[in-house]
Amino acid sequence: MPLSPAAVPHPAAPVPEGGTRVPRWLAAPAPGWTTQADVIVVGSGIAGLTCALELRRRVDRVLLVTKTVLDEGSTAWAQGGIAAALDPEDSPQDHLHDTLVAGVGLCDPEAVRILVTEGPERVRQLVALGARFDTDEGGDLKLTREGGHHRDRIAHAGGDSTGKEISRALIEALHAVQDDPGIEVIEHALVVDLITAAPPAGEATVCGVTLHVLGEGQIDGVGAAYARAVVLATGGLGQIYTSTTNPPVATGDGMAAALRAGARITDLEFIQFHPTVLFLGEGSTGQQPLISEAVRGEGAVLVDRDGVRFMQGVHPLADLAPRDVVARAILARMALTGTDHVFLDARHLGREFLEARFPSIVARCRELGFDPATDLLPVAPAQHYISGGVATDHDGRTSLPGLYAAGEVACSGVHGANRLASNSLLEGLVFAHRIAADIGARLAGGELPQVAAVAAPARHTSSSADGGEESAAILDSRHRLALQRILTAGVGPVRSADSTRAALTACAELAALPMVELIGPRSWETTNLLHLGLVLASVAGRREETRGGHVRSDFPERDDARWLCRQHAVRRLDGTLDVTRTDVDHPEGLS
Numbered sequence: 001m002p003l004s005p006a007a008v009p010h011p012a013a014p015v016p017e018g019g020t021r022v023p024r025w026l027a028a029p030a031p032g033w034t035t036q037a038d039v040i041v042v043g044s045g046i047a048g049l050t051c052a053l054e055l056r057r058r059v060d061r062v063l064l065v066t067k068t069v070l071d072e073g074s075t076a077w078a079q080g081g082i083a084a085a086l087d088p089e090d091s092p093q094d095h096l097h098d099t100l101v102a103g104v105g106l107c108d109p110e111a112v113r114i115l116v117t118e119g120p121e122r123v124r125q126l127v128a129l130g131a132r133f134d135t136d137e138g139g140d141l142k143l144t145r146e147g148g149h150h151r152d153r154i155a156h157a158g159g160d161s162t163g164k165e166i167s168r169a170l171i172e173a174l175h176a177v178q179d180d181p182g183i184e185v186i187e188h189a190l191v192v193d194l195i196t197a198a199p200p201a202g203e204a205t206v207c208g209v210t211l212h213v214l215g216e217g218q219i220d221g222v223g224a225a226y227a228r229a230v231v232l233a234t235g236g237l238g239q240i241y242t243s244t245t246n247p248p249v250a251t252g253d254g255m256a257a258a259l260r261a262g263a264r265i266t267d268l269e270f271i272q273f274h275p276t277v278l279f280l281g282e283g284s285t286g287q288q289p290l291i292s293e294a295v296r297g298e299g300a301v302l303v304d305r306d307g308v309r310f311m312q313g314v315h316p317l318a319d320l321a322p323r324d325v326v327a328r329a330i331l332a333r334m335a336l337t338g339t340d341h342v343f344l345d346a347r348h349l350g351r352e353f354l355e356a357r358f359p360s361i362v363a364r365c366r367e368l369g370f371d372p373a374t375d376l377l378p379v380a381p382a383q384h385y386i387s388g389g390v391a392t393d394h395d396g397r398t399s400l401p402g403l404y405a406a407g408e409v410a411c412s413g414v415h416g417a418n419r420l421a422s423n424s425l426l427e428g429l430v431f432a433h434r435i436a437a438d439i440g441a442r443l444a445g446g447e448l449p450q451v452a453a454v455a456a457p458a459r460h461t462s463s464s465a466d467g468g469e470e471s472a473a474i475l476d477s478r479h480r481l482a483l484q485r486i487l488t489a490g491v492g493p494v495r496s497a498d499s500t501r502a503a504l505t506a507c508a509e510l511a512a513l514p515m516v517e518l519i520g521p522r523s524w525e526t527t528n529l530l531h532l533g534l535v536l537a538s539v540a541g542r543r544e545e546t547r548g549g550h551v552r553s554d555f556p557e558r559d560d561a562r563w564l565c566r567q568h569a570v571r572r573l574d575g576t577l578d579v580t581r582t583d584v585d586h587p588e589g590l591s
């Protein structure tokens with residue numbers, strides 16, 4: 001399947017093109033060691049772990065690398081659960097419909113069909129693997145509801161610790177085979193860049209990664225790992241904003257490396273802002289506590305500072321409307337009442353129920369001085385998820401030969417402009433299986449030969465190893481908060497032509513700073529955020545309408561006549577961005 005129909009040039013850029021140059025490489029020491037595998041999987045959330053486990057059954061040598069430790073990524077933070085049509089009353093067709101509606105016309109219907117039809121079996125396999133989901137007295141999975149779902153279809157574990165339990169089960173499965181020489185795990189390994197071989201024609205072929213390992217012995221510092229295929233499962237970029245529900249590791253490393261190597265990045269303007277993130281004050285930055293949508297699924301309601309419910313009449317599902325609708329209604333209420341937060345009222349659910357159903361949320365709120373059983377919880381939208389990412393086809397193949405992507409780093413097309421709640425764990429699971437099957441079949445068929453890099457990447461300061469392209473200016477880690485403030489103001493939930501242009505100009509100024517001497521993981525991460533910020537501000541500025549998770553204050557309506565399209569960004573060899581668009585047919589029967 002092609003990644004998408006032919007992309008066409010995009011209308012006028014809102015900013016000086018010269019400001020949006022992205023270098024081919026991050027500045028880094030020359031690799032001091034090398035290793036080799038059949039397939040390298042980068043990341044250890046649900047997508048990475050599933051892919052590694054499945055690949056191991058098909059290829060001789062899998063290398064799994066992860067930035068910190070195995071259970072530190074976004075998966076372990078997922079509270080609500082995993083959506084799948086598991087109830088006899090439910091159907092994949094209903095799940096498909098809810099997903100397409102949430103995606104506001106921009107989902108790839110075939111990708112969604114794959115998700116909802118393969119999903120139930122994949123969740124059952126997770127149970128068989130040892131994931132302990134919450135069940136009723138009869139042993140059946142307890143299913144609940146979240147925003148945008150018309151059925152109870154969210155399986156959860158430990159009440160509100162679904163991601164943690166899935167992560168535990170997958171890591172246990174991995175440990176059970178870790179002595180197996182077919183799989184090697186390297187923790188504390190930050191991928192710096194993708195290594196490519198020069199193309200005889202067409203796109204560069206990915207043949208490995210450079211990575212920085214905080215290790216000991218031979219594998220320490222920057223090295224190069226080569227393979228016949230590389231799978232990115234590195235998660236999202238939430239740390240691009242001042243406040244996010246994402247953990248500190250979510251710095252877009254895989255996505256930025258793919259961008260620099262020339263992969264197509266799609267739908268990056270579609271950031272999801274979760275409506276109910278505990279509001280800890282304006283100055284609170286970094287990862288913020290999420291109050292799961294499942295709390296509203298159990299009956300909690302939103303009220304303003306005067307105690308007035310405001311979701312009724314906004315949408316037929318009221319407080320359980322899709323999360324873009326809820327987030328927007330909250331922003332409107334905040335503007336109307338001149339406040340920086342609203343409240344979530346869960347008091348009527350009762351202490352006993354809340355403690356049993358949401359033990360982690362209740363404990364975290366209490367640590368921070370709020371008791372959901374007796375207090376209104378101050379909440380405001382904060383960054384939660386990115387629907388766009390490295391464009392993939394239905395087997396997880398990206399636009400670069402040899403490179404695959406799964407989970408939040410990828411843009412498989414299942415989320416469109418706005419992800420339906422609890423579809424992300426499912427997406428990681430379903431497409432990781434498909435990637436493993438695809439790579440296994442291709443390797444068995446003699447495809448994906450190991451290609452040699454033109455030269456092992458040298459220290460990238462003035463010219464790169466694959467064609468003399470410009471090398472990376474790199475941000476000092478102290479620039480991170482400045483960058484987060486620029487992007488929060490410019491491409492937050494409310495944006496405009498002026499705000500996106502200002503963000504792009506400010507990012508371009510940061511990109512033009514002289515290279516710092518103290519390069520290392522934190523400055524690589526910050527520079528990754530900068531490179532993605534350049535793309536984000538660029539495509540967000542172009543989209544002159546309100547759709548999905550954001551409001552364009554200068555174009556407050558959805559505009560299907562002009563904007564029923566997806567935007568793509570590709571780094572050209574000279575470092576400038578080529579932004580194109582493909583039109584999308586409006587799915588029948590969806591408003």
Ligand code: SIN
Pocket residue numbers: 078079080081291292293294384420421422423424
């Ligand atoms: C939540 O629990 O509200 C988050 C679920 C999700 O993001 O899918």
